[in-house]
Amino acid sequence: MNENDLSYDILKEIFNIGVGKAASMLSEIVGKKIILDIPNIIIVESEEQNKDIGKHFSALPQGALMVSSIKFEEKITGEANLLFPANKMRSFINLCIDQPEYMGCDDLNFTDMDFDIIREVGNIILNSIVGELGNTFQVSLKYTLPEVKLFNADKFKRNLKSQEDLCILLLFISFIIEDVKIEGAVIINLTLDSLNELMEMTKKMEDDLNG
Amino acid sequence: MKMLIVDDSRFTQLTTSKLLETYIEDLDIAFAKDGEEGFNKYKELKPDYVFVDLLMPNISGQELIRLIKDYDRNSKIFVISADVQKNVREEIESLGIIEFINKPFTGEKAKSVAELIRGDTHE
Numbered sequence: 001m002n003e004n005d006l007s008y009d010i011l012k013e014i015f016n017i018g019v020g021k022a023a024s025m026l027s028e029i030v031g032k033k034i035i036l037d038i039p040n041i042i043i044v045e046s047e048e049q050n051k052d053i054g055k056h057f058s059a060l061p062q063g064a065l066m067v068s069s070i071k072f073e074e075k076i077t078g079e080a081n082l083l084f085p086a087n088k089m090r091s092f093i094n095l096c097i098d099q100p101e102y103m104g105c106d107d108l109n110f111t112d113m114d115f116d117i118i119r120e121v122g123n124i125i126l127n128s129i130v131g132e133l134g135n136t137f138q139v140s141l142k143y144t145l146p147e148v149k150l151f152n153a154d155k156f157k158r159n160l161k162s163q164e165d166l167c168i169l170l171l172f173i174s175f176i177i178e179d180v181k182i183e184g185a186v187i188i189n190l191t192l193d194s195l196n197e198l199m200e201m202t203k204k205m206e207d208d209l210n211g
Numbered sequence: 212m213k214m215l216i217v218d219d220s221r222f223t224q225l226t227t228s229k230l231l232e233t234y235i236e237d238l239d240i241a242f243a244k245d246g247e248e249g250f251n252k253y254k255e256l257k258p259d260y261v262f263v264d265l266l267m268p269n270i271s272g273q274e275l276i277r278l279i280k281d282y283d284r285n286s287k288i289f290v291i292s293a294d295v296q297k298n299v300r301e302e303i304e305s306l307g308i309i310e311f312i313n314k315p316f317t318g319e320k321a322k323s324v325a326e327l328i329r330g331d332t333h334e
Contacts, residue, residue, distance in 0.1 A: 021295075029315050096222075113221060120220040123266070124293040124314045131295035140298050143266055145219075 006209070007202040008041060015039050015171045018132030019186065022125045023175065029121060030095040033178040042170040043195070060174070061085040061183045065151045068122020072130055075139040075197055078169075078190035080126040084118075086150055088182045093117050095180065119148045129171075129186060137201045169195045212328075214240045215258040217249035217275060218291070219267045227262060227291065227316050234318075234325035246270025250278045253286070260328065265292040265303070276306045287331070289324060291316050 016039050023034040064086035071079045084092060089110065096117050123146040134141045151159070171188040190198070214231065218224050221244075228240045241256055243249035247269040253261060261279065265272035272290065279286045288308045294300075300311050309327060312320055 025315060028317055116220050117222045120222050120314075123220075127293035128295055134296050134298075138298075141296065143294070145266060145268060 006206045007199065010202045010205050011198065012039060012041050014133060014136045015041065015129070015173075015188075017136075018129035019173050021132060022128040022186070025128055026121070026125055026177075029124070030092070030177060031098070032095065032180060035176045035178055037174045039171065039173040042172060044170065060153060060157070060185055062153050063087065065153050065156055066118055066148065067151050067156060068118050068126070068146060068148050070123060070126050070130070070146045071144040072141040074142050076133065076137070076141060076190065076194045078188060078194055080130050080186065080188045082122040082125050083156070083185045083187065085183060088180075089114070089118065091180055092177075092182055095177075096121060115148050119146045122146055122148065126186070130188065137198070139201075169198070212238055212260070212332075213256060213258040214238055214260050214262065215243065215249065215252055215256060216240060216262045217243045217246065217252075217267070217272070218262070218264040219244050220264070223264065223291070223314070223316070227321075230316060230318055230321035231324065234321050235328060246272060246275035246278070249275050250282075253279050254282065257283075259287065260309075261286065261288045263288055263290050265290065265294055265299070273303060273306075276303070276308065280307060 019036060019039060023036055027034045061083060062085070066084045066086045066089050068082045069079055093114050126146070127143070130141060130143075169190040172185065174183060174185040176183050212235065214228075216224050216227050218227070224242045224244075228238075228242075231240070232238050241252055241258065243252045245267045249261070249263065250270065252258075263272045263275055267275075270278070272292065276288055276290070279288065284307075288306075290303055290308050290311045291314055292299075292303075292311070293314045295313055303311055309331075310324070312324070
């Protein structure tokens, strides 16, 4: 599958719809407009490409990242991650709990409640995107409990690279929460089997479209 | 009116209760952090309405609904979940809940729940 294939376009559009719905939910939570970038689909088919994976994430926030993740399995298996720069998390949390965003902006000491808020918001956003994939292809997905971790941006990229068996198809989008200029990104990685499964399902959609 | 909110997120417990209290008067709200605690509190408190998340540790929301329904088939349950999958919604709705609501729980959704409860109590 390459960028000129209709299958690629179908997959990108489904991802796009999920992201659109997730952005709407995020906008409801923080009470701000969300500006979305163009989604990317990256397929890593060789070890060589795996080494270069970092270059695809130029829009990834730099420095320490707060990463909220859920894993999913069944017919499609993988992991979805919502990334924010850690130094903007206080503003983000304040938006979520309807507090003035400037309150305690420099505070990087996160409480259990802060992590809970980030985990829950990540859960809502990521479920929306992954669930849309499931709905479109009419497959059931089982989720693990969401997790939140602090990462250095480089370490996160290395972590993606190290999952060689998993890191086969990456759906990537960056976005900005307007007014407060908080950048974020969503990265979904899928297994090889899931990639093949998705290829088959999108091919079927393509055949249906072509009559 | 007694309510029980079962959710492993303290943030969601608090926002849900705050929004419900905005639209429904005289609420006595209890919390549980997973299905196991939720079932124990249900038996202990006999709440008028229960709000259940689906993805929780120990006993999931789906199992909790089954347990509550087996214990009390007249129980009144709302589901508040991040899961947007249609087949999950259909499966959960078949368990006899009042309504499946997608997170985030907002003022608009709380208002709709309040109307459903008012309609239910006036029946």
